[in-house]
Structures are given as C-alpha cells and as structure tokens.
Amino acid sequence: xxxxxxxxxxxxxxxxxxxxxxxxxxxxxxxxxxxxxxxxxxxxxxxxxxxxxxxxxxxxxxxxxxxxxxxxxxxxxxxxxxxxxxxxxxxxxxxxxxxxxxxxxxxxxxxxxxxxxxxxxxxxxxxxxxxxxxxxxxxxxxxxxxxxxxxxxxxxxxxxxxxxxxxxxxxxxxxxxxxxxxxxxxxxxxxxxxxxxxxxxxxxxxxxxxxxxxxxxxxxxxxxxxxxxxxxxxxxxxxxxxxxxxxxxxxxxxxxxxxxxxxxxxxxxxxxxxxxxxxxxxxxxxxxxxxxxxxxxxxxxxxxxxxxxxxxxxxxxxxxxxxxxxxxxxxxxxxxxxxxxxxxxxxxxxxxxxxxxxxxxxxxxxxxxxxxxxxxxxxxxxxxxxxxx
Amino acid sequence: xxxxxxxxxxxxxxxxxxxxxxxxxxxxxxxxxxxxxxxxxxxxxxxxxxxxxxxxxxxxxxxxxxxxxxxxxxxxxxxxxxxxxxxxxxxxxxxxxxxxxxxxxxxxxxxxxxxxxxxxxxxxxxxxxxxxxxxxxxxxxxxxxxxxxxxxxxxxxxxxxxxxxxxxxxxxxxxxxxxxxxxxxxxxxxxxxxxxxxxxxxxxxxxxxxxxxxxxxxxxxxxxxxxxxxxxxxxxxxxxxxxxxxxxxxxxxxxxxxxxxxxxxxxxxxxxxxxxxxxxxxxxxxxxxxxxxxxxxxxxxxxxxxxxxxxxxxxxxxxxxxxxxxxxxxxxxxxxxxxxxxxxxxxxxxxxxxxxxxxxxxxxxxxxxxxxxxxxxxxxxxxxxxxxx
Numbered sequence: 114x115x116x117x118x119x120x121x122x123x124x125x126x127x128x129x130x131x132x133x134x135x136x137x138x139x140x141x142x143x144x145x146x147x148x149x150x151x152x153x154x155x156x157x158x159x160x161x162x163x164x165x166x167x168x169x170x171x172x173x174x175x176x177x178x179x180x181x182x183x184x185x186x187x188x189x190x191x192x193x194x195x196x197x198x199x200x201x202x203x204x205x206x207x208x209x210x211x212x213x214x215x216x217x218x219x220x221x222x223x224x225x226x227x228x229x230x231x232x233x234x235x236x237x238x239x240x241x242x243x244x245x246x247x248x249x250x251x252x253x254x255x256x257x258x259x260x261x262x263x264x265x266x267x268x269x270x271x272x273x274x275x276x277x278x279x280x281x282x283x284x285x286x287x288x289x290x291x292x293x294x295x296x297x298x299x300x301x302x303x304x305x306x307x308x309x310x311x312x313x314x315x316x317x318x319x320x321x322x323x324x325x326x327x328x329x330x331x332x333x334x335x336x337x338x339x340x341x342x343x344x345x346x347x348x349x350x351x352x353x354x355x356x357x358x359x360x361x362x363x364x365x366x367x368x369x370x371x372x373x374x375x376x377x378x379x380x381x382x383x384x385x386x387x388x389x390x391x392x393x394x395x396x397x398x399x400x401x402x403x404x405x406x407x408x409x410x411x412x413x414x415x416x417x418x419x420x421x422x423x424x425x426x427x428x429x430x431x432x433x434x435x436x437x438x439x440x441x442x443x444x445x446x447x448x449x450x451x452x453x454x455x456x457x458x459x460x461x462x463x464x465x466x467x468x469x470x471x472x473x474x475x476x477x478x479x480x481x482x483x484x485x486x487x488x489x490x491x492x493x494x495x496x497x498x499x500x501x502x
Numbered sequence: 503x504x505x506x507x508x509x510x511x512x513x514x515x516x517x518x519x520x521x522x523x524x525x526x527x528x529x530x531x532x533x534x535x536x537x538x539x540x541x542x543x544x545x546x547x548x549x550x551x552x553x554x555x556x557x558x559x560x561x562x563x564x565x566x567x568x569x570x571x572x573x574x575x576x577x578x579x580x581x582x583x584x585x586x587x588x589x590x591x592x593x594x595x596x597x598x599x600x601x602x603x604x605x606x607x608x609x610x611x612x613x614x615x616x617x618x619x620x621x622x623x624x625x626x627x628x629x630x631x632x633x634x635x636x637x638x639x640x641x642x643x644x645x646x647x648x649x650x651x652x653x654x655x656x657x658x659x660x661x662x663x664x665x666x667x668x669x670x671x672x673x674x675x676x677x678x679x680x681x682x683x684x685x686x687x688x689x690x691x692x693x694x695x696x697x698x699x700x701x702x703x704x705x706x707x708x709x710x711x712x713x714x715x716x717x718x719x720x721x722x723x724x725x726x727x728x729x730x731x732x733x734x735x736x737x738x739x740x741x742x743x744x745x746x747x748x749x750x751x752x753x754x755x756x757x758x759x760x761x762x763x764x765x766x767x768x769x770x771x772x773x774x775x776x777x778x779x780x781x782x783x784x785x786x787x788x789x790x791x792x793x794x795x796x797x798x799x800x801x802x803x804x805x806x807x808x809x810x811x812x813x814x815x816x817x818x819x820x821x822x823x824x825x826x827x828x829x830x831x832x833x834x835x836x837x838x839x840x841x842x843x844x845x846x847x848x849x850x851x852x853x854x855x856x857x858x859x860x861x862x863x864x865x866x867x868x869x870x871x872x873x874x875x876x877x878x879x880x881x882x883x884x885x886x887x888x889x890x891x
Contacts, residue, residue: 118613118757127760158563167772168557174547176742212601212744215766224507228617228639244764250617250639353565353771355601368507371516375633377604381770382742383556 124247148490151460166390181373183210214344214357230280236468257470260426264291285317290477291436292429314339320432322348325408354384410480457493513636537879540849555779570762572599603733603746619669625857646859649815653680674706679866680825681818703728709821711737714797743773799869846882
C-alpha cells in the first residue's frame, strides 16, 4: 500500500480550531474554567417536543431506511415551513432531506461540478465549502471580501472574478464567520447574472432562522433555479442528529436522488422523525425564544468587544458569530487565540480557518454560550487586554 | 443555470430495484399482498437494549457533535469487539466511526484514489462501489466473476486484470449479491500481492456477522495494511440509524479524520450511543439468535429455489442473499422480476443492479422476511413457474 494519500487530501487544510479545542479540553481536565466562544454549536438542548418525537419513533420501530430523498411527510412539512414562514410555494418534489447540510453541499456540488471547473466563494467563508470543491477536484476561486460589501460577494465582485471555467457561485446569508446578510436585490442580481452565464448559484441558508431585526426573504422567494441549502443544526438546535435539507430546481432532482442513493442510502431515520417535530408550531415557539436570546447576546457582546478594542466593522444581522479585527493586539491571530486560551481561559477561533484573506488579523467569537458566560469572557478579555482601561 | 448535470452523474446508473419497490408499494396500496424478497434490510427490529440506550442518550441531551472520528467510547468498544470475537488487537486509534458503511466507503476511496486511477472490483457486486468510484472520477475495472471462484476475485483474476493505473482492489466477504466468502488464504494472497504493487485493498465486511457454519477470520486477522469496512446495519439490525465504521492503517487516520471533518462533521450522535449498546453482551446474544434464524431461512430457501429450477451454483455461506440463475425461465431478468411482482406478488431484485456480467440471467433473492413469508413466496413461485410440477 502506498503511504501517500490522494492529492485532494493535501489540498484540504485541517481546522486550526480543532487543536485549540483539544487544548481547551485538556485544560478543563486540569480543572481550568474555560469560556467557550469558539464553538459553532448552539448551547441550547434539542427542544423537548423534538426529543419526545424521536423517542416515540424509535420505540415504534421507525428506524428503517427511508427513500433517499427523505420521508415524504418531512419533505411536505419543509414545504409547509416555506409557505408559512416565507409565503412561498416550494413543492415537496423540489425538496430533499440530507445527512446534515454537509450532505446537501456534497450532493449539490457533486451534481453541478466537473473536475477542473471553478467554484467562486467569499473569503472569509465556511471552510468546508472550499474543501468540498477540493474533494471533487474542482478549482476554488476564493474572492477576498471586506467590510465594504459586508464581507459578501456582490455582482460586481462576481463579474470581476469570473473565469470561463466558473461553474458554481456559493453564497451564504447569514454567513459564517461574519454573520452578515446579502441584500435581496444584490442576491437577485447575482443569481440572474450567473444564470445568464449558464452557471449555478448555491445559497447557504443554514443560519437563516437566526436573523435579528427585520425578517428577510429566502433566496427561494427570488426564483426557482438556484440550490438552497438548509439544516436543522443551528436554528433548530439539532447539531448532532445530522439532518438538513436542500431545495433545488426540478430538473436536478433525479440526479440528486441517484447520487444520494449511492452516497448515503438515506439520512438517519430517527433524525428525520425528530426533524418532523422540529417544524411544529410548539417547537417553533421555543426556537423563537432562543432566537431572541441570541439577539440579546449579540447586543451585549458586540459593543463590549468594540469597547475593548476589537474592530468589528459591520454589525452582523444574523447567525451567532462576530468576526473581529484584532490588529490592535496582534499580527498573528492563531498565536493570539492560543495565548488567550492559556492565559485567561477564553477560547475563540483564529481567522486562519476561514480562508487566506488577512486571516492573521481576524478572530471569530461565537455567542453560543450563556449571557453570564459571555460576560465572564468579556471581563477576562478586558483585564488582560486593557489592564489600564 | 445549465441543465446538464456533471458527467459523473451520467456514469451512475439508477437502481432498477427502486422502480420495482415503488411498484410493489403501489400494488400494496391497492390491497395486494406482496412477498418482499427484494430488500437488503433485515426484517428484525433494532434490538431492545439498543433502543433503550438511544432513548436514554437522547433524554440526557447526548445530541451534540462528536469528534469526526467518532466517540472515543465507541471506538474503544469496537476495538473490544475485535478482541472478543476475532482475538485480534486493533487499537481504537485505527478505528473510526462513520455515517453508515456508505460514509466509510466514501472516505476510504476519497483518501486512496486519484481521478483517473483504477478500482478493481468483482462483477456482480454491490452497486454503490462502482458509483463511489464514478463519483470520484476514477476508472472502474469490473472483473467478471463466476461460480468457479465462488463469484469472488482471486489472486489470479486480480493479476490478469491488473493495469498500471490500478490503485485500489475492493473485496467483499460475505459478498452482496452472492453471499459467498473469500477463503482466508486467497484473501491473504491478494492483499500481499496488491500491496507489493504499491496499491491498496479495501475489504467490505458488512455482512461478516452473518456467516453460517464455521466462523471465519476478519481480514484484520491477516495484517494491518488494508482498510476494512463494517456497519451496524446488517448483523446489528440498525439500517436506518446510518452508522458504520472502518479500520485503517495508522498512517491513513489523519487523512480520514480531515476528510470526515469536512464531508460529515461527525456521524449521528444518537446513533453512536445506540451502537455502543449494540456491542454489549446482551445485545450480541439477541443478534446470535437472529443469525441462527437467517441460517434457517437460507437452509429452507436454497433447496426450495433449486427445486423450482433456479440454478444456484454456489452455496452461500453468509449474508442474506441467494444469487440465482433464472435462465430456465427467462433471458430478461428485469422483465421476469416485473412479471413475478405483477402476476404473483413476489418482489425480487434483477441482476442488472449488480453489474454487467450476464445480469439478464440472474436475480437476487433476499431472505429478509420470515420463514412463513418465504414459504408463501416459494409456493407462489412454484405454482407460477412449474404449474405441472
């Protein structure tokens, strides 16, 4: 057996945060108290009606394979969710259930991308996106974005960076790590233009339930020809269940079905039953309370970090992240994150995990822990970073 | 958006059995009684201790992301299973938990195969294997196998079909659709020779718990340098949970970890807790009873089908399939399967789903339904196919 893995593996960078997480756990085992602001996982438990539904389904023996596209009832319920929340009619036939948004991204890119074709995406951005492209031996076209455009691609940026081999543009709204949205008119302009080039848009709406202030439309409100990715992990608080979905143009569904039959067989059946309960009114009421709690945390953390000296240039309207320029304190965000962990027990994610666009001067704070813990984290940061403040 | 999916999608054939399954369900909705011998899914429910453990884990809030390699406790328990059942020491560090064997196959092929490299596999064989290769833009080298070698690859066959670009040889023991084993000495010879060529062997042991008669060693008994795939779906009766594992050489583990972090994040957490209970002695005792029931079904179905006139040339020693030559009745196994479904309500899988090696003269019977139902199926087949018998 040759000891060299396939080249695609070399192109995939390991996540820096994993090393920090391991270090944080070690410190905790030594008795240290760590404020976790590094984790992209809500601290809230899976809502009680979801837990009950899953338990019932398992007891009833609902643990067999489902169709590769997902249980019909769940696809219908997701269609109902779009109708209810966004006032749009997305037929269940255009919706498929996936093993997390990860599964949805792999399927969508798998049916759209030939090896060597280009995927345009924003840098900074969700790190797995470029790694899915590497996995498929596609070309990653990372476009540096900054505060001027809310850390998002714009039509102008897309046009500037367009290449003859560009095949897919990936957008995320709200985005990880910046929490920013793409304005609907910009989104529509990008989608329209990209489609005119015979290429495709994938819109990641994984954090779409977590938008603070005015509700925003889904990309699905703007047409039928893009692929929209979503998940039960973040807004619905079901990370470890591994369940998500996508909505795609009708003509892609047979390809997606065929691919899912082979790659996954189907998504986890207990998780599908759990997800069905996640869409019920009583669960949604719980989730809205949590959304309000996230907003409250943001409203505390954003000014508090700015006051300490972190430069957060754009007020994020969604998700549970703040992407902060830490140039005032360091020119090496990874070393900075390590120091904060070791010295004051505050865990954050260095910019390196989100791309190559000035990552050494950015860190990501996740407000996935209670307001009290965030306050404790801010207190420690303040003492350490501004001792004379 | 261009309406043409990526070329890899065209290379993936849809499963013929899905059309038959849909037809079977339609007939059932019309009130017809269907004997299901088409489904590769045990009819037994998830064992009670597994259900209890999953319910407890969910109630305790054990539904967060785990490390990409899986929960440490589950990896240790799988290592313990190898020690207990096979008398081999496989360190937990060489074991990873995956979203089904499907996830394990994607990861293993993903780290081993460059685009354009060759994957050698037996035809007939598990259809997803060649489709994983297509997905990765690798070359499928399907080697026709027949009764002479128990429908398995041999060292001689591997050597005959070897190409300079061959990078991976996929073996399965017991195999789907034939239920046959590879003798340990042949397995060792293949592994040794393939490794000498600087290539890799993947051994699918998904049906390894379901071997009737003398217990057989795992490929892991033969060395450390192949990748072994396994699953909680078949022997453990946990299909819809989507949980499996692989064991790999140490040097591949960082690559597998990195890839799993990106493709899956982690396997379903409730399923991991369920799987932990699946390895406990009380569950294994239940599973051994089920294994005996499968053996009893095989011992009924094999001679019964032979008597009707199906030619089953090799007695299968494992899995829950019989791969039967139906030339006496048809030269079109797909049409034959359709006719049997429509006329007598017996659902079986046509050979077309398993490759291109004389598929029109083979069908697969799965004994994943009770002895009584198998008897009913045989009665119908007998009446229809040998009315004067």
